[in-house]
Amino acid sequence: MTLFFQNLVNGVLLGGLYVCIAIGFSLIWGVLNIINLLHGSIIVLGSYIAFYAFTYFGISPFLAPLFVIPIMFGLGYVLQLGVLNRVVDQPVLITMTLTFGLDLILNNAMLYAFTADYRRIVFSTPFENIEFLGLIIPMDRVLAMGLALLLTLIFYLLLRMSRTGRAIVAVRNDRDAAVLMGVNVKNIYAVTFGIGSAFAAAAGCLLAIVFPISPAASIIYVGKAFVICVLGGLGSIGGAMIGGLALGVIESMGVMVAGPEHSVLIAFLLLLLILVVKPTGLVGKRGYE
Amino acid sequence: MSSVTPPLRISSHVPSRRALAVFGILAIIVLLLPVVLDNYYLRLMTTVMMYCVLAWSWNFIGGFVGYPSFGIAAFFGLGAYAGAILLSSKIIPFWLSPVVGATVCFVAAVVVGLPILRLRGHYFAVASFGIAEVFREIAMSWTDLTGGGMGINLPPQKPLFGTDAMTFYYMMFILAGVTFLTTLMVARSRLGVAFRCIRQNEAAANMIGVDATRSKIIAFAFASAFPGAAGAIYASWVGYIDATDAFDILISIKAPVMALLGGVGTVFGPAVGAVVYLVFEELVTRNFLKFHAGMLGIIVVVIILFLPTGVLSLVRQRKEKMS
Numbered sequence: 001m002t003l004f005f006q007n008l009v010n011g012v013l014l015g016g017l018y019v020c021i022a023i024g025f026s027l028i029w030g031v032l033n034i035i036n037l038l039h040g041s042i043i044v045l046g047s048y049i050a051f052y053a054f055t056y057f058g059i060s061p062f063l064a065p066l067f068v069i070p071i072m073f074g075l076g077y078v079l080q081l082g083v084l085n086r087v088v089d090q091p092v093l094i095t096m097t098l099t100f101g102l103d104l105i106l107n108n109a110m111l112y113a114f115t116a117d118y119r120r121i122v123f124s125t126p127f128e129n130i131e132f133l134g135l136i137i138p139m140d141r142v143l144a145m146g147l148a149l150l151l152t153l154i155f156y157l158l159l160r161m162s163r164t165g166r167a168i169v170a171v172r173n174d175r176d177a178a179v180l181m182g183v184n185v186k187n188i189y190a191v192t193f194g195i196g197s198a199f200a201a202a203a204g205c206l207l208a209i210v211f212p213i214s215p216a217a218s219i220i221y222v223g224k225a226f227v228i229c230v231l232g233g234l235g236s237i238g239g240a241m242i243g244g245l246a247l248g249v250i251e252s253m254g255v256m257v258a259g260p261e262h263s264v265l266i267a268f269l270l271l272l273l274i275l276v277v278k279p280t281g282l283v284g285k286r287g288y289e
Numbered sequence: 290m291s292s293v294t295p296p297l298r299i300s301s302h303v304p305s306r307r308a309l310a311v312f313g314i315l316a317i318i319v320l321l322l323p324v325v326l327d328n329y330y331l332r333l334m335t336t337v338m339m340y341c342v343l344a345w346s347w348n349f350i351g352g353f354v355g356y357p358s359f360g361i362a363a364f365f366g367l368g369a370y371a372g373a374i375l376l377s378s379k380i381i382p383f384w385l386s387p388v389v390g391a392t393v394c395f396v397a398a399v400v401v402g403l404p405i406l407r408l409r410g411h412y413f414a415v416a417s418f419g420i421a422e423v424f425r426e427i428a429m430s431w432t433d434l435t436g437g438g439m440g441i442n443l444p445p446q447k448p449l450f451g452t453d454a455m456t457f458y459y460m461m462f463i464l465a466g467v468t469f470l471t472t473l474m475v476a477r478s479r480l481g482v483a484f485r486c487i488r489q490n491e492a493a494a495n496m497i498g499v500d501a502t503r504s505k506i507i508a509f510a511f512a513s514a515f516p517g518a519a520g521a522i523y524a525s526w527v528g529y530i531d532a533t534d535a536f537d538i539l540i541s542i543k544a545p546v547m548a549l550l551g552g553v554g555t556v557f558g559p560a561v562g563a564v565v566y567l568v569f570e571e572l573v574t575r576n577f578l579k580f581h582a583g584m585l586g587i588i589v590v591v592i593i594l595f596l597p598t599g600v601l602s603l604v605r606q607r608k609e610k611m612s
Binding site for chain 1: 351355357404407408410411412414415416418419420422425426427430444477538542545546549553579580581582583585586587588589590593594
């Protein structure tokens, strides 16, 4: 029974990070109708920035999102404005192939620049594990998850409270009506992609605290983002949260039953199952509220 | 869903006699080439023909029917493993391996297609990606059958035509020929009309009596059987396969990129795209060893941004301007 609860705790802690991976992906998919295969590489890029900032300047990865977010927002904004906006109305085949091409470029560039070696952030004073009711709770994961949920809250408030956020939601719900209300759609697309990239990279900073960093992880992150969006239903932060936590818990439990080498298989089988049984997701509903 | 190619006239899908004659002459030249080619070019031409098979195959589901599949690697890998397992345990003769690869993949495609072809657009694309991942994971973990991470070594085979290199050349040639003829027959048949109806408007196609589910499954099965055969030949050709190589995600992306390069949903387009793409790839691999995938990415981006209807459409545009 302790093993069960231990895996539950592990799953929830993992799930918190997964939420952060998925919100940007879900936003871009929902608003731009683009499956952003570049997402995983942007996450990894965020991890590398956090790693090098820590290694060379001693900046804690917990603070890295402060400068990673503006940098990656700028990059995403420019990319959408210059490249992706040209095909944003095209069918899936075109948009998905394009983001795949961009991913090949960024991923290979990272492989070239940072090599395929796994990097790891090693703190001078390692975090302690707290024991609670017989369960082991790793503090680094707790802090990373807390920060992930804080970022998710900021993301929510950004869409909910800011003028630009409302414009993004308006474009998502009815693009033509948004245009009539004076929204500059091309600009909103670019802002949306910028936000999506910024939060992906911020998630990368948090992942760098817990996991080793390698360009090879990017495809796995994209896969997880897919699964979370499908699990929770596309297009709401609540959906991404439920999907992320659910995936974290399911993976932990699946690993307990089937062994750690099958975690990817479990995620994808789950994906196919949900797609076939209930393509709108477990709590599918439309629109960012 | 809007389609990639401009609004179609049915006639544009049935190639003219002149085009077919030119293609036939080219095929005869390709048939005779091994007499003059050295092994390097023989290998290159075999790869060209394999790419033609992949691009034509993808074209059934992605081009004619308009379902954006990113799962060709699943069936390429499945065919490769089917061939490798049966050949290394000496159950079937060498020449039968592509047939077996195709059959296994045809059946698998029908089984997998039934659920995932109910999905559309992004969801179908994601699911097709997922199939390849699941197959790869299974191949990785089913160690008794597939050798797991160790992969499978294939026994050397007695060449069927002249040398080893010529054998694989002609096997791919025959497969490419069969794939092309199937493409041509489909483009000319009622089935082809059904495919194009589904692409333009699936609900309307159902209304006028097209059995959309059946047609989609047939297209998906074609799009899987030929890569399965190609995978089986590939396995013997390279002599060793493992899961990362056989289910390489790049295969899934190359097929649509080649079709886009030549012209999606056309008869000759995928082959033209395959040739042009391989020339790019060969130049890139030779000159950018460490930035190989990145250069391919740049090629993909350039194609999508500047040539989304394929190189053949450029030729056609020029013709129209001139006339």
